[in-house]
Amino acid sequence: MGRVRVPEQHEGKRKEILDAAHRCFLRYGLQGASISMICKEAGMSPGHLYHYFPSKDAIIEQMADEYLSTLHTYFGRQETGDVATVLLSEIWSMSSWDDTAHCRILFELLAEAGRNDRVRDILADNTAGVRKLLAQTLRAGQAKGEVDRGLDPEHTAAMLIAIVDAAPMLPLMVPGIGFDESRKLMTAMVRRFLEPKAAEQS
Known part of the structure; x- marks a missing residue:
């Protein structure tokens, strides 16, 4: 059985992704930054990121x-x-x-x-x-x-x-x-x- 994410951990991970995206958007712009760039910056796989944001x-x-x-x-x-x-x-x-x-x-x-x-x-x-x-x-x-x-x-x-x-x-x-x-x-x-x-x- 998979481990259940508690809300605090879930929100903490979402913030990490948002912070990573923010850094990417500053470097490449909203249009230039890709999901793969954000994943690399956040240190996670696309599949993991999609648990928190669908796109x-x-x-x-x-x-x-x-x-x-x-x-x-x-x-x-x-x-x-x-x-x-x-x-x-x-x-x-x-x-x-x-x-x-x-x-x-x-x-x-x-x-x-x-x-x-x-x-x-x-x-x-x-x-x-x-x-x-x-x-x-x-x-x-x-x-x-x-x-x-x-x-x-x-x-x-x-x-x-x-x-x-x-x-x-x-x-x-x-x-x-x-x-x-x-x-x-x-x-x-x-x-x-x-x-x-x-x-x-x-």
Whole structure:
């Protein structure tokens, strides 16, 4: 009789595979990395890997779901400060942009979403919850007179998500860019964009 895998061991092995896949995707890209490459990196046979993931697509989907969920958990943690700082809490929670691996994986996942319906759905599902939270924050700001009432909260929330998701890619486009100064500048830009018009404040 075969040995029964306990859940902890099963999840631990899945994480090992995901970590190995992550390293392969960084080296070869999501399309360039093969199951055999991932197996070699994880130190297991294809048959063993298929006990945990039925395909490379399943690995990509699991990675996308976990990565995006982690990326967006920063939103909502910042409960104090002005509206712009709260809305950009993910950027304010980051300590630096030194690790370009984060940027490269995000590029890969966004590109994969353009050709893989399941990854696109995962991206949309993860974004929907964050967008709802940001829209609620914007509406509260409008009610207090802190945010331009002419802005559509849903559309503005979507724009803010795009800004935050693109921000970590700056080191790839502009090497050596200063993190702290750029973070402050981005917050100032969003603050000025959101501020009520003079007629609303009078």
